[in-house]
Amino acid sequence: MSKKLMLVCSVACIAALFAFNGCAKKKVTTLQEPEKVEEKQVVEEQVRPIDTSDNTSFNEADLDAEFKKKVQENLRTLYFDYNSYVLKQESVDKLGIAASFLNEYPDLRVLIEGHCDERGSSEYNMGLGENRARAIKDYLTNYGISSIRIETTSWGKERPVSYGCADEACHSQNRRAEYKVLNR
Amino acid sequence: MKKVFFALLHVTVWFCTVHADRINLEAYAGSFDSIPLGMVAFRPTGGPALKENLPWEIIADDLDFSGRFCVTRSTKIDSSLFRTNNIGLFIDGEYTVNGDNVSLECYIREATTLKLLAGKNFSGDVRQVRSMAHRYANQVFDMLLGEQGFFESKIVYVTDKGSSKHLYIMDYDGYFPKKITSQGEVNIFPAFLDSSTIIWTSFLRGKPDIYTGSISTGASSILIFSRYVQTSPAATMVLDKIAYASSKNGNLDIYTCDRGGKNHKQLTFNRSIDTSPCWSPNGYQIAFTSDRTGTPQVYIMDGDGANTRRLTYEGSYYDSPAWSPKGDKIAFSSLREYKFDVWAVNPDGSSLTRITSMPGNNEYPTWSPDGSHIAFVSTRGGKSDIYCIRPDGTGLKQITKSGNAKMPDWSKF
Numbered sequence: 001m002s003k004k005l006m007l008v009c010s011v012a013c014i015a016a017l018f019a020f021n022g023c024a025k026k027k028v029t030t031l032q033e034p035e036k037v038e039e040k041q042v043v044e045e046q047v048r049p050i051d052t053s054d055n056t057s058f059n060e061a062d063l064d065a066e067f068k069k070k071v072q073e074n075l076r077t078l079y080f081d082y083n084s085y086v087l088k089q090e091s092v093d094k095l096g097i098a099a100s101f102l103n104e105y106p107d108l109r110v111l112i113e114g115h116c117d118e119r120g121s122s123e124y125n126m127g128l129g130e131n132r133a134r135a136i137k138d139y140l141t142n143y144g145i146s147s148i149r150i151e152t153t154s155w156g157k158e159r160p161v162s163y164g165c166a167d168e169a170c171h172s173q174n175r176r177a178e179y180k181v182l183n184r
Numbered sequence: 185m186k187k188v189f190f191a192l193l194h195v196t197v198w199f200c201t202v203h204a205d206r207i208n209l210e211a212y213a214g215s216f217d218s219i220p221l222g223m224v225a226f227r228p229t230g231g232p233a234l235k236e237n238l239p240w241e242i243i244a245d246d247l248d249f250s251g252r253f254c255v256t257r258s259t260k261i262d263s264s265l266f267r268t269n270n271i272g273l274f275i276d277g278e279y280t281v282n283g284d285n286v287s288l289e290c291y292i293r294e295a296t297t298l299k300l301l302a303g304k305n306f307s308g309d310v311r312q313v314r315s316m317a318h319r320y321a322n323q324v325f326d327m328l329l330g331e332q333g334f335f336e337s338k339i340v341y342v343t344d345k346g347s348s349k350h351l352y353i354m355d356y357d358g359y360f361p362k363k364i365t366s367q368g369e370v371n372i373f374p375a376f377l378d379s380s381t382i383i384w385t386s387f388l389r390g391k392p393d394i395y396t397g398s399i400s401t402g403a404s405s406i407l408i409f410s411r412y413v414q415t416s417p418a419a420t421m422v423l424d425k426i427a428y429a430s431s432k433n434g435n436l437d438i439y440t441c442d443r444g445g446k447n448h449k450q451l452t453f454n455r456s457i458d459t460s461p462c463w464s465p466n467g468y469q470i471a472f473t474s475d476r477t478g479t480p481q482v483y484i485m486d487g488d489g490a491n492t493r494r495l496t497y498e499g500s501y502y503d504s505p506a507w508s509p510k511g512d513k514i515a516f517s518s519l520r521e522y523k524f525d526v527w528a529v530n531p532d533g534s535s536l537t538r539i540t541s542m543p544g545n546n547e548y549p550t551w552s553p554d555g556s557h558i559a560f561v562s563t564r565g566g567k568s569d570i571y572c573i574r575p576d577g578t579g580l581k582q583i584t585k586s587g588n589a590k591m592p593d594w595s596k597f
Contacts, residue, residue, distance in 0.1 A: 056411045057389040111390075121503035121517060121524075121547065122372060122591070124473060124480045126392065126415045127429070127436040127457030134435065153391040154413050154431075158370050159347060 058111050058151060059183045074101035075110065075179035078136060079172060083120070085131035087139060095136065098179075099143040109149045111180040112136050116157040117171040118164075129154030132177050151182065207273075207292065207301050207327050218254040219328070221247060222266055222274025222295060225259045226288070231281035234313070239288055240277065242317035245357065246335040247324065249572075251556060251579055266295040273301070275324070286310040290320045292327070302327060314359055332597055334553040339583070340364070340374040340382055340399075341570060341592040349590075351384060353399055356552070356594070358570075358583040364402050371395075373416050375593045377443060382593075383407065383417040383426060394428055396445075407445040419443065420463035421596065423487070427451075427461035427470055438472050440487070451489030462505050463487075464531070471495065471505040471514050482516050484531060495533050504548050507531075508555045509596070513575065515539065515549035515558055526560050528575060539577050546571075548590065553597040559583065561590050 063071065075098050078091040087095070102108055114129030133152035141147045160174040223244040228234070240257075247253040256269045266274065277290040287307035293300055304323060306316040318335040325333030337356045342349050343363075349370045354361040365371045368388035377383045377396060386395045388406075394414045397404030408414045412431040419426050424443045429436045433450060436459045441448045452458040456476035463470055468487055473480050479500045485492040496502045501519035508515065508528075515528040524545040529536045540546035544563035551558055552572075557579070562571045567587030573580045 056409050058391055058411075060390070120501065120519070121460075121473075121480070123416050123429075123460040124457060124475070124501075124503050126413060127431075127459050127475075130413050130431050131435055131457065134431075151411060155370070155387070155392075156415075158349065158372060158387075163346070 061181045061183045078177045080175040109182045111151045114154045117174040126156035220271045221253045222271040224276035226277040229278045237313045239317040243321045246321035338595045342590040344588045377419045385415045420467040422467035429459035465511045473503045506549045510555045517547040550594045559592045
């Protein structure tokens with residue numbers, strides 16, 4: 001009896017072993033060869049360092065006509081509400097385009113000039129124009145544009161597009177921020 | 185033309201005193217608010233007669249304008265006219281034109297006895313007649329009132345021609361406008377640093393920086409600059425310091441530095457626009473504009489930035505504070521019902537009073553050296569001109585007629 005049991009057990013064990021082995025073999029055959037990872041050395045894009053030796057004065061860059069047109073299309077004048085430097089929705093849309101453009105041309109360095117309408121005092125408007133330019137700079141830097149590429153200044157109400165405005169349609173043209181492309 | 189101006193500036197007017205320096209006015213004028221004074225046309229004693237810039241008219245205009253005298257003009261000595269107008273003292277004189285030269289004899293006399301009390305003699309280029317007359321008017325002021333007259337003071341201002349703005353200087357009465365700046369397209373916010381030097385904001389480098397320049401030669405140099413905005417300079421001659429607004433640490437804040445543009449110190453640290461600093465006459469305090477409560481209002485702080493307090497509450501828009509030379513008032517422009525007017529308040533915030541109430545915008549007040557007048561810019565005539573008014577709202581006088589004058593700063597004597 002015990003000899004019989006031992007035999008059965010041995011057969012069962014061997015069978016089990018085989019069964020296990022068979023199972024393991026099956027699994028290996030279903031595994032796919034891993035795809036080969038292509039390795040590439042990551043090199044930072046070559047960007048010329050910005051010349052900051054004369055960072056206190058701004059010189060406008062000489063652009064060729066074709067690129068100038070591109071700049072005008074992408075870096076568009078932004079307009080503001082009366083006595084406000086809050087970006088309007090239309091400005092935010094324009095800034096998305098401006099940011100992609102600045103990303104596309106990492107060599108560009110720009111000056112943002114804030115302007116005001118002719119109402120209010122000259123002194124206070126110098127500050128308001130500055131805040132308008134800074135609001136745009138803040139938006140672009142939050143977008144990932146390096147702050148070293150963006151300068152800001154203010155013309156206050158000293159350089160309106162239209163002089164001697166009598167109505168809001170005219171005033172609104174003067175409350176603006178414009179871009180200038182600077183020499184690097 | 186330039187040479188003429190330099191000659192005018194460097195004029196040496198010779199004068200000699202005949203009699204006493206101080207006249208006892210009480211003997212002649214009692215207690216008048218405005219002292220009656222006679223002015224008799226000067227007699228030509230040789231050469232051609234003067235056709236313009238008549239010295240006796242200039243002297244009479246000066247003394248009348250001051251508000252301290254009430255001048256009765258006549259072509260000859262007229263005792264009955266003197267009596268009718270209660271005149272105790274009168275001025276007469278003689279002049280001689282010899283080619284380009286003119287000499288003036290100015291006499292101040294007792295009206296009843298015609299006795300000569302004091303005489304002065306001036307001579308120089310005929311183009312300097314106005315300077316001689318202003319100087320004599322100052323001497324009359326000193327002799328009769330024992331005070332310094334402001335008749336030789338100057339006003340520096342901005343002339344706006346389309347997109348170009350340049351600085352000019354003129355006599356306080358609007359004569360002899362002379363261009364100071366030649367560079368840059370936009371030159372604004374002029375202020376006297378001393379009697380021969382001004383400071384202002386120029387966009388010469390395509391952005392606002394503060395420059396300093398000589399009134400006589402126009403030679404200028406950059407004084408306060410950074411990659412950010414520098415604007416609205418104001419000087420105190422007591423401390424030889426400059427206050428200005430700059431955005432170098434964020435938005436506009438008030439800074440001070442010495443007159444050479446060194447030792448900068450930041451006085452305000454608000455996340456708001458702080459600008460338009462102006463010194464108290466003793467240099468202890470600075471008035472300025474800030475929108476820290478949402479709208480631009482006038483504040484006062486100590487010269488080191490401590491003890492800030494708000495000065496204006498009524499109305500929603502104030503700017504361009506100007507501290508009176510005696511320290512008793514701060515004038516500014518205030519926007520109400522869509523237009524600016526000049527107002528003034530005591531430094532403790534009391535007695536807010538409106539000074540101008542004319543059509544158009546009335547802005548940028550600046551005090552005469554003695555505090556008796558405020559010059560300001562008005563668009564009442566449709567164009568922008570400089571006017572003068574007394575702090576009580578009387579005595580309005582138009583100074584410029586070019587129609588494009590802005591931002592005046594009146595010299596200190």
